Amino acid sequence: ETLKIGILTTTSGPPAVLGEHARDGALLAAEQLGMVGGMETEIIVVDAEGKPDVAAQKARELVERDGVQFVIGPIFSNVMGAIAGPVTESAFLLSPNAGPSVFAGENCHPNLFGVAYQNDQMPTVLAKHMNDTGVADAFILAPNYQAGKDSLNGFKSVFEGTVTSELYVPLGQLDYQAELAQIAALQPSAVYAFLPGGMGVNFVKQYDQAGLKGIPLLTAFTVDETTLPAEQDAALGMLSGVNWSPSLDVPASKEFVAAFETKYDYVPALYAAGGYDSMMLIDSAVKAVGNVTDMDALRSALEAADFSSVRGEFSFSSNHFPVQNFYLAEAVKREDGKYATQIVETVYEDYADAYVDQCKM
Amino acid sequence: MAELLEIRDLRKNFGALAVTDGVSLSVGEGELHAIIGPNGAGKTTLIAQLSGQLAPDGGQVLYGGEDITHLDMAARVRRGLARSFQITALLPGMTVLENVALAVQARSGSSFRFWRDAGGEEITNAQARAALEEVGLADRAAVLASALSHGEQRQLELAVALATKPRLLLLDEPLAGTGGQEAERLIALMQRLKSRLTIVLIEHDMDAVFQLADRISVLVYGAIAATGTPEAVRADPAVRAAYLGEDA
């Protein structure tokens, strides 16, 4: 009997970087563990290609053909929707990143675990921080798609000041001069942005170049270790919400970051931590149960989350999404010249998402 | 002779250039009317307006008494008005037979038939072969039109026009690019066609024109400079100076 784990993230094409972080994190954990769960381990890495239909097929391939008991993945929420069904039929799905609200709420599933966070939590971190620091009005923007809408709605649900303007930009927008002009005209007390990937890089650079840095820019998934290599000085001092950062003062985390940087020669972002923790979680569950056939026992063991997370204290809510701390992190240039986020403040402690009540399982 | 085609004060400009400058002309049923004139006089443009490819800027085209000025090409073809192109326009990727068969098909029942094999329609194929026979291309039926030599393409051009079963045939330099035997064959064909249908013929081959035409109109700078019998036109000194040259 072997433990079989599939890693299914998008690792090709333009948006591959997040998937690579998650994959590398998970593989590092497996390497450190040697035998995951104390068992003969086989890890199958597949590429979701960023296409839901391809991913759905690959997921079924993993489960039906290769007989994996666990799948770590995916990164993107449209892929999540496509693979959740096929995987959870007979295996456990552990998400190192994506957590659209439906999967935390009405579509929660006994075999689905959001190891990282629920998408809407991040914006609330920044909203709460603004409340705490007395920001009276904010300008908020996000790309025009589901996750973008969720992000801004999440922000608004917590923010107590006034939202002076709520903007949706087309996905993949390159030039933000128009938005920057509006920000400059309105002079809000702060700006909240959710602009993942290249969009974030463009926005942050242009924000800096337009000389707007006097207005605090707080972001989610916009300034992190995947984008900082390009943003560099433009992002310095910008604040973002995180559930983990390489600077986190937890022994497991310090070890992880050191090992990761040695092995891969880049700074891990929270996706890497998600991948790493997912593998560690599997390890703990399989060790506890001692086999990979007893699904119910494995589920209970996963729910117990009895592993040393790089995030320190960690547990699951009843909807299988984490209860954890959330922090405010600042972009800094480390002594070795690399850029990373650094935690400056704990915003929420043991924070669970808002969808627990909608989850019936 | 009943008039089959009547053109009244037709006008067409390209920018400042009046290419058709008030042309009025009538062609009787069964007549072979040749239009000659210098290069760029507007002959092809006139044909384009008669066939519906170009919309005139002014004037009228009457066909069998009906005003067809605003009908499109397809509608005119259905009324029996067919043309050949001076600059060869064929279906290069289809066989010679298919080129002609498509013309036959256009005049025989609906083409909104989605199931039956068109290549197997014997009646259509037979008519197409007959048209090829007339122009002398029968032995090239299975060849792709693009693989024909230039002269052969000119012959095919005529076969396609014939296959639409026209009542009025507008021929734009059908002899261009054919020589010797082929030219003679086509002249003989037109001679035969003359008795069956009405023809407007544009040609720079004066031997053919004088041999075939019942009447000739000379187009110069978009206007009719002279119309008359071949003899009269040949003798017209203005025509000789503008077009024919001395040795014609």
Place this chain on the structure above:
Amino acid sequence: MFNLFLLQLLNGAQFGILLFLVAAGLTLVFGIMDFINLAHGVLYMVGAYLMATFAGMTGNYWLGLMLALPATLIFGLVLEFLVFRRLYDRSHLDQVLATFGLILMLSEGVRILWGSAPLNVEMPELLSGSVPLAGPLKYPVYRIAVIAAGLASAVGLWALINHTRAGMLLRAGASNRPMVAALGVDISRLFMLVFAGGAMLAGFAGAIVAPILSVDPGMGESILILTFVVIVIGGVGSIRGAFLAAILVGVVDTVGRTFGPIWLRMVMDPSAAAQTGRMLAPMLVYLLMAAVLFYSPTGLFGRRGAK
């Protein structure tokens, strides 16, 4: 409000010029040489990556640019030699297939060489300040340089295509290559040079925008369609058209995005307006293109009867 509108018009125009800068190489290869080069986007990307590498290596923007340009030129020559010269006489669809294959290969190659994470290109000291503009907004000097580069390539291309013999030969070659050769012109060499020049222009655009846009493996793809849209709206083969179309696209996109919701609110209730606005915003460019082609099926300045 009106001031903001004017400002956004300007922003739209400058975005348009940036678009033209990226599309410039493509107007040469697609517009003039009539070659559908889907790999234009990756050439642009390669330019940016080379810039990032050389600028990083030398620690100097200008040195980086001086190295990146010849490097993209050589890259273009190599591509032309290996692939493109065999495709000039082939159908548009063959060109689509081959250049699609190149996109896959080159973007994967870029990922292997440089990794997936976006890279940074430092702005040169000389161009890094900003000038004050309406109210509190400052306008980055670098953007003025980008606009200048865009205008320069527009004028340069226009002169090259419409007023030089090489331009004539290119246009002639696009419609009938064998004939040009039979008249004594080494059209293959001309095409090679111009293709490489187009690649270099793409690379130039990539290098120029690198300090303001993200240098990442997706940068080519995200802009590819826009560059084609620009050329097609302008009318294939017209530099003037491409330039105007770029500005039009920039303005419609920018102004529509920022003022669309406001205008919609005048005719419908706010929540419906927000919903419709959000749906329409990403469609604007496509609506514009469909509308232009509806009224003028060969683009703004396209030749009637042209392909």
Place this chain on the structure above:
Amino acid sequence: MLRIDSLEAGYGAAQVLFGVNLEVAAGEVVTLMGRNGMGKTTTVSTLFGLLPVRAGRIEIDGRDMTRAGSHARARAGLGLVPEGRQVFPNLTVEENLVATARRGGPWNLGAIWALFPRLEERRRNMGDQLSGGEQQMLAVGRALMTNPRLVVLDEATEGLAPLIRDEIWSCLTRIRDEGAAILVIDKNADALSRFADRHYVLEKGQVVWTGSNADLLADAGGVKDRFLHV
């Protein structure tokens, strides 16, 4: 100045030329005759490198040009008026003329305008906005503008009005008198025999008859009947 030796060529699987031999000396006017589809245009295309040579040899001024590129052959002094005009549709008349022009001879824009006043009137028109005959003039003018030493005309008078046709013939006579050679294919056999020096007749891809102008006029061996049907 031109020697074609046992030339073979064709399209795809179909061979069209089966060993064509042909020579043109400087200052000579030579015709290539034959019915439709006998391989005249194919010979010309192969001569200009538009079709690959399958076997045989092409020499220009004694230099082997069998494998040379089209442009090199043209630069060696060949000028082409192709069958079917093939003017550049997206260039203006004037651009058509100057794009491929080469100096070193009597032909320049002024000379072309003088020869074809009609073209000058249309100098700003696009190539495809010309009448058939005007396009033909343009094709002739374009070839002359390269100031060739051997002009090859493939049906250059197709679609031209009689007056213009005569113009072209007299122009060719002039060219010949200035020392250039001419290879001409034309349906208008009578006009050809007025000023040509020698003739070749092609039948199914082979030269089946060759002789001087006098031979042709005397119809030695019944050439006209047997091969040309005129």
Place this chain on the structure above:
Amino acid sequence: MSRFAPQIAPRLKAALAILVLMALVPVAAHAIGDPFLSVIANRMLVFAIAALSLDLILGYGAMVSFGHAAYLGFGAYAVALGARWGVTDLLAQILLGMVFSAAFALVTGAISLRTRGVYFIMITLAFAQMAYFFFVSQGSLGGDDGVALQGRSTLLGLSLDGDVTLYYVTLGALALVYAGLYRLTGSRFGRVLKGTRENSLRMQAMGYRPFPYQLVAYVIAGCLCSVAGVLLANLTEYVSPAYMGWHRSGEMIVMLVFGGIGTLTGAMAGALVAVGLEEVLAAFSEHWRLGFGLALVLVVLFSPEGLTGLAKRLGIGGKHG
């Protein structure tokens, strides 16, 4: 009977061979103990249907649509919406998908057909992108995230939950589409379509108005492609706007050209091989795009008519491939 029968027959034979081969896949998969192969092959079949439908307009009508994936999306959303409205029968969903597609194709086709060549390519892209963004903005359908289906459709009461059942249904659909298009392209209508591809002016001078023929072909192609969409949704049990983005349209063109345009067998083979190749290469390396791209480039450079040309050279499939 037909004059051209001797030329067409080998092409038909090749197609039959392909279909029979594909019919054996589930059996073979079982025999070698890898039943999952049929799921992979199913995806190939789905795209073969899509490629065939595109070939009708692109290969036979020279209408290069860069927006064909929109119809894949309409088919898929017909399943999602159908399921929501309680329509779970595959045929009914196909009908629904065809109604959406026909309506969209009729309107956008009529506008697009004013243009030619690259302008046509781009205007079809524009309309497809509008459809794409329409679905992205539909929050009730999951927007960009898409919607998971509760289960597969039924076919006249028969459940399609079994992979093999769905496989044979897809194969049947492919065979039907092939047969239909085979007849269609050989019919009077098909001939007119080909004629318009070759020279529209000439066709008008013969007495045809190209527009209605082109439009009808455009609508038929859209409807057939939506069948592929319905099947794709069933295969993945998931529907998302990603099915209809321009990438997809581009990939469909690539599959088709890869196989060789203007021959149905080529279109079918192109999709099968392209999807299969991607599958195989991706299994080897995360850098599979390098190999896939190389394969595409090599095919263009060395085999002008795609796989059809290759087959021709190897002497398979006869003169007309």
